[in-house]
Amino acid sequence: MKGNIKPRKFNSQQITQASNLNLEDYSQNRLSVFGITIDDATTVDRDDGIWLIELNNKSFELQISITDVSTIIPKNSPIDKEALFRVATLYHTTPPTPMLPCHISTNLGSLEEEQKRLALTIFFQIDNTGNVNSFHIKETIFTNKKAFSYTEVEKILTNPDNIPEHQLLLKMQKVAQLIGKKRGGKSGILTDDGYVDEDGNLIKENVNTYQLIAELMILTNTTIANFLGKNNIPALYRTQDVGTTDFELVKKTMGHLLVPATYDSQVKPHVGLGLMAYTHFTSPLRRFVDLVNHRIVKAIIKKDLSPYSVEELDNLCSQINEYDQKFKEDKSNFLRKKRQAEIEKKFNNIENLSIDELSPDEFSDLIQYAVFNHQKEKIIPYITSRLQTLQPKDYYYLWFVGKINLFFDNENIDTISVLLVKSQADNSTIDYKVEYCESKKLYFSYCYLNGMTTINPSEDTKKSKAKQKAALATIKGYLNQELTSHPHAFSKFITINSQEENLLDIEFNNLNDKDFSKVLDYCTKTNFDEKTIVEINRRINNLLPKDLYKIWFQGKINKYFDNPNLDTISVLLIHSQLTGAVVEYKIDYHQKTQKYIAYCYVNELTHPQPQFDTKKTKAKQKSSLAYIQSYLNNQLIDEPNLFAVEEIVAEEELPHNIKNIESINIEEKEEKKKEKNVIEESDWVSKLYHFCQLNQLGYPEYNFLNIDGFFTCTISLICDDKTIISKGYGKNKKDAKQSASRVIIIQHKLTLS
Numbered sequence: 215m216k217g218n219i220k221p222r223k224f225n226s227q228q229i230t231q232a233s234n235l236n237l238e239d240y241s242q243n244r245l246s247v248f249g250i251t252i253d254d255a256t257t258v259d260r261d262d263g264i265w266l267i268e269l270n271n272k273s274f275e276l277q278i279s280i281t282d283v284s285t286i287i288p289k290n291s292p293i294d295k296e297a298l299f300r301v302a303t304l305y306h307t308t309p310p311t312p313m314l315p316c317h318i319s320t321n322l323g324s325l326e327e328e329q330k331r332l333a334l335t336i337f338f339q340i341d342n343t344g345n346v347n348s349f350h351i352k353e354t355i356f357t358n359k360k361a362f363s364y365t366e367v368e369k370i371l372t373n374p375d376n377i378p379e380h381q382l383l384l385k386m387q388k389v390a391q392l393i394g395k396k397r398g399g400k401s402g403i404l405t406d407d408g409y410v411d412e413d414g415n416l417i418k419e420n421v422n423t424y425q426l427i428a429e430l431m432i433l434t435n436t437t438i439a440n441f442l443g444k445n446n447i448p449a450l451y452r453t454q455d456v457g458t459t460d461f462e463l464v465k466k467t468m469g470h471l472l473v474p475a476t477y478d479s480q481v482k483p484h485v486g487l488g489l490m491a492y493t494h495f496t497s498p499l500r501r502f503v504d505l506v507n508h509r510i511v512k513a514i515i516k517k518d519l520s521p522y523s524v525e526e527l528d529n530l531c532s533q534i535n536e537y538d539q540k541f542k543e544d545k546s547n548f549l550r551k552k553r554q555a556e557i558e559k560k561f562n563n564i565e566n567l568s569i570d571e572l573s574p575d576e577f578s579d580l581i582q583y584a585v586f587n588h589q590k591e592k593i594i595p596y597i598t599s600r601l602q603t604l605q606p607k608d609y610y611y612l613w614f615v616g617k618i619n620l621f622f623d624n625e626n627i628d629t630i631s632v633l634l635v636k637s638q639a640d641n642s643t644i645d646y647k648v649e650y651c652e653s654k655k656l657y658f659s660y661c662y663l664n665g666m667t668t669i670n671p672s673e674d675t676k677k678s679k680a681k682q683k684a685a686l687a688t689i690k691g692y693l694n695q696e697l698t699s700h701p702h703a704f705s706k707f708i709t710i711n712s713q714e715e716n717l718l719d720i721e722f723n724n725l726n727d728k729d730f731s732k733v734l735d736y737c738t739k740t741n742f743d744e745k746t747i748v749e750i751n752r753r754i755n756n757l758l759p760k761d762l763y764k765i766w767f768q769g770k771i772n773k774y775f776d777n778p779n780l781d782t783i784s785v786l787l788i789h790s791q792l793t794g795a796v797v798e799y800k801i802d803y804h805q806k807t808q809k810y811i812a813y814c815y816v817n818e819l820t821h822p823q824p825q826f827d828t829k830k831t832k833a834k835q836k837s838s839l840a841y842i843q844s845y846l847n848n849q850l851i852d853e854p855n856l857f858a859v860e861e862i863v864a865e866e867e868l869p870h871n872i873k874n875i876e877s878i879n880i881e882e883k884e885e886k887k888k889e890k891n892v893i894e895e896s897d898w899v900s901k902l903y904h905f906c907q908l909n910q911l912g913y914p915e916y917n918f919l920n921i922d923g924f925f926t927c928t929i930s931l932i933c934d935d936k937t938i939i940s941k942g943y944g945k946n947k948k949d950a951k952q953s954a955s956r957v958i959i960i961q962h963k964l965t966l967s
Contacts, residue, residue, distance in 0.1 A: 221304065221311040227292045232315040235322055240285050240332055241355055247335050248357040249279055251325050252427050255363040259303070259312065259499045260325040263333070263356055264430055266386050273341045274389055278434045279356040282332040283314065283323040283498050284508035289521050293318070294505075298530075301537045303500035306548050312500075319499050327361040334508065336434055344392030349437055351515060367423040387422065390429035397432065397488055431496045432487060438511060439491035443481030448524045449510050450503045450531065452492045453482035455960060474961065476535045477503060479527035503534060557583045569596050574603050581608050585616030597621065606631035610639065619693045622686060629685035633663065634919065634926075641939055643917040643928050646681050651708040652735070658707050659684040666697035671707060705739070722749045731761050738768040747771065759784035763792075772846040775839060782838035786816065794918065794947035796899045799834050812837035818903050819850040898955035905964050906931070916954065918947050925950035929958050938962050 224232075249265035263279040287293050297313050304311040312319040325331050333356035339348045360379075371387055374380040435452070442449045454475040475484065484492040495511070498504040509521045522530075561567065561583040572580060577600060584593045597604070597612070601624050609632045612618045621627075633644045645662040658671040661684035668691045672683035691697040722730065722745070730753065737746055742765075750757070750765060754774050757765075762785045765771045774780070790797045801812045809826045810833035821844040825836035844850050906913050914931040927942045927950035940961050942953025958964070 221307045222300075224296065224315050225292075228296050228315055229317075231291060231293050232317040232322075235286050235318070237286070237322055237330075237332060241330075244332070244353050244355045245335075246357070247277060247279060247333070247354045248359050249277060250360045250362060251327075251358050252362045252364060252367050252423060255365060258320040258324065260358070260361065261497045261499050261504075262427075262431065263325050263358055264386065264427075266382060266389065268385060273339060273347070274385075276338040276340055276389060276430070276433075277335055278338070278430060278496070279325070279333040279335040279354060280434070280496050280504075280508075281323050281325055281356075281499060282334045282353065282508065283318060284505055284512060285332055285353075286318070286322065287314070287505070289509060297502050297505065298533075301502050301534055302541070306545055313502060314499060323499050325356060325358045325361075327358045330355050330357050332356075334511070336437065338433070338437070340389060340393075342392075344389070344396045346433070346437065351511065353512075353515070364419075364423045367426070368419075368421075371422045371426075383426075386430075387426050390426045393433050394425065394429045397429075397436075432489075432492075435495050436487075436489050436492050438495045438507065439481065439489075439493040442493065442507075442510070443491040445514075447510065447514070447520065448479045448522070448527050449493060450477050450479070450506050450527060450534070451481050452476075452484060452494050452503075453478045454484045454486045455482040474539075476538070477531040479524055479531055503530075506530065554582075554586070558587070569593070574600075574605070577603075578605060578608050581611050585611050585618075590616050590618055594618070594620070602626070607635050610635040613689055613693060614639075617693060619690075622690060627682075627686065629682050629689060632689065633661070633685050636663075637919065637926075637928070641928070644919045645917055646684065646919075647704075648677060648680060649704045649708060650677075654708075656680075658704055660701055661685045661688040663688050663692060663697065666699055667691075667701050668696070669698050669701055671701070671704065673707070708739075722746075727753070727756055727758075731758070734761050734764045734769075738764050742769045742771055747773070750774065755779070759788055763788045766842050766846060770846060772843075775843045778832075778836060778839065780839065781835075782842055783835055785842065786814070786838050789816070790948055791946060794916070794951055796897075796948060796951065798897060798900070799837060801830060801833060801837075803830075809833070813854060814838045814841040815900075816841060816845075818900055819852055820844075820854055822849060822851055822854055824854065898952050898959060901966055902931075902955040902959060902964070905959070905966055908966075909933070914955075914958070916951055918950060927951050927954040929954040931958065933962070933964070 247265070249263035251260045251263050253260055261281050265277040265279075267275040267277075269275060287297070293314060300311070300313045303313045303319070314323065323331070325333070333354045334351060335354040335356065336349055336351050338346055340346055367383055370380050370383050374384055439449075439451055443451070452475055455478075475486065481491045483490050493507055494501055494503045495507050496504065498508050506522065506527075513520050557579045561580055567580075569577070569580065577596075580593060581597070584590050598621075601621060604627075606628050609621070609627060609629075612621065613632070614636055633642075636642050637644050642664050643662075646659060647662070648657055648659045650657050656673045656675060657677045657680035658673050659677075659680035660667045660671050661681065666688075668684070668687045672680055672687050674680040674683055688697065722733075725733065730749070733746060734750075737743075742750075750771070751774065754777055757780075759781050762774075762780060762782070765774070766785065767789055786795075786797045789795055795816050796818075798815045799812060800815065801810055803810055804826075807826075809828055810830045812825045812827075812830075812833035813820045814825075814834070814837035821837065821840040823840065825833055825840050827833040827836060841850075902914060905911075912932060914929050917928045917930075919926040919928070925944050925947050927944070927947070928939065929942070929951075930937055930939045938958065940954055940958035942950050942955070942957050944950035944953050959966070
């Protein structure tokens with residue numbers, strides 16, 4: 215049964231079940247507690263209450279009381295089945311669509327002021343630095359002493375009086391801030407712009423109050439998750455797993471919420487919140503997940519078996535995750551249409567508008583309205599006078615939505631960002647190719663839009679300017695339908711200057727290493743003659759890695775492999791930086807022979823024979839040289855012969871006779887073979903290639919966009935007759951490619967075994 219995202223009514227059976235409820239039937243043997251609630255002023259379904267007691271030892275007892283509707287809604291009852299179908303309360307419909315009948319959601323289950331309600335209360339013992347020393351959970355009867363609004367509390371926190379009520383809220387804020395500081399994370403934080411909630415939404419009003427409540431709820435949810443996880447209890451965990459628990463690294467390299475949070479029956483990290491375990495427990499009136507987790511926790515309290523099997527929970531996760539995805543799309547469409555309606559209402563009579571008085575943001579809205587409502591001509595005169603204040607998104611609407619073939623004369627337009635807006639709006643792929651001409655002292659650049667570009671490159675003395683010009687030229691070409699997939703080669707524009715050409719006429723003995731490097735540059739554009747090849751051999755020990763890269767990867771010169779001291783590791787690093795190739799090393803230590811065994815892989819291909827040395831760095835160096843030699847001889851393979859390790863060890867006549875070493879038997883060799891084939895945890899590119907091989911799929915396509923030295927990688931893969939797309943980010947192409955591969959595997963749940 216799939217969740218429903220449209221408004222619907224409760225049937226008579228469900229309404230009757232709700233009407234027959236009497237809280238007195240469930241109130242015996244429960245501890246009485248009290249507290250306050252803090253919600254939006256319009257809230258009618260209050261899930262959570264809070265209270266704080268300052269203890270004599272400067273620590274605190276924090277009480278979080280959550281309405282206990284699981285007691286009055288049996289599993290698989292009519293209301294429960296309907297709640298599963300609805301999954302969550304919809305607030306963006308008119309009127310809102312509750313998950314539970316109103317008699318429960320706004321009455322019996324809502325923690326109303328001065329009313330007694332069933333609750334589950336978590337009692338936390340917290341020290342004065344924010345550490346939770348202990349907690350316990352009890353079934354309670356909760357009385358709400360006062361129902362505050364966010365606005366009321368915000369005023370108190372910003373301008374408190376010296377009265378108990380205000381001082382209590384200040385102490386609650388202090389505890390919440392201590393807890394938040396301990397947690398860290400990228401979401402659930404207070405920033406200069408506002409409060410970023412756990413779903414990444416930016417809240418700009420009542421931010422101190424939102425932070426107070428959110429931190430206490432995050433504490434409750436993660437405490438429940440840790441409790442369940444440490445006891446290996448399947449539940450509905452909220453996870454945001456990116457394959458690493460190095461939260462600081464994720465903050466620095468992955469940005470915010472690259473992978474959407476989902477539900478899983480097994481505990482996994484939530485990197486956005488910076489937590490090893492997280493769940494949803496604090497909103498059972500409005501989320502079915504919380505209702506399920508309440509039942510599981512209550513079963514533990516009562517020492518009963520869990521009411522849900524792992525199979526049931528897995529099915530619930532699949533259904534709710536699918537619902538969440540549809541809900542996000544539905545909500546996005548709703549908000550977009552609502553925004554469009556507001557814009558249309560505001561600008562439906564352009565003739566009577568004081569357009570000159572509009573702010574830049576209001577004028578941006580006007581542009582959107584005009585291009586969508588075929589009134590472009592009416593605003594063009596005003597656009598001309600505002601060109602200096604237009605934003606990249608404004609140019610996107612003018613050029614790509616309105617198809618207005620104007621406004622190209624402003625050299626300050628950030629055309630790269632305009633194309634970035636387009637890529638975000640419709641998943642267009644943007645790529646730049648740039649080459650430098652030494653003789654002309656110019657950069658030449660092509661900008662590709664979905665694989666199409668201009669017939670000729672753009673040029674400038676500055677690389678960034680050349681790219682901006684190329685982006686503008688591509689936009690013009692797009693509007694004039696002049697883009698091509700077969701542009702002129704760079705070689706048509708990049709000429710060899712006479713100084714470079716004359717280098718070949720000079721005696722090489724008279725050239726320093728820097729000038730000889732220029733000779734190699736010239737040869738990569740023409741050819742390596744015999745004289746140069748001989749000179750390379752003479753200078754081989756003095757050549758820099760960048761020169762060796764030119765010789766082997768650009769000139770394809772299949773020589774110079776008899777020198778083990780060449781820095782071939784750096785050569786492959788340059789290869790990776792220039793081409794986006796993924797380079798990795800797999801190194802094991804052979805205890806009996808006391809040697810390191812190394813393989814070098816580039817894009818999952820390696821050399822046939824292992825490389826040995828007593829020093830790990832030397833083994834790594836030898837393996838990189840072996841890769842380059844195999845690359846030039848077309849001898850690369852994807853799976854090396856691991857039994858060759860024994861043969862080569864024997865040939866080298868090591869101190870121990872390999873045949874007599876009992877530990878190197880067939881079983882160990884098979885085990886080593888398995889170990890060798892295990893992909894490193896951090897190598898997501900290889901994992902994705904492995905997935906493609908297992909499922910006989912074509913390999914993924916990667917497109918890179920470089921904005922101010924930071925790369926965006928868009929990855930697309932045809933899987934199950936549809937194209938799936940994800941994006942990743944990094945400081946270089948390699949990191950961006952790893953990030954994109956990681957995101958697509960997790961986001962689309964690609965099974966790697």
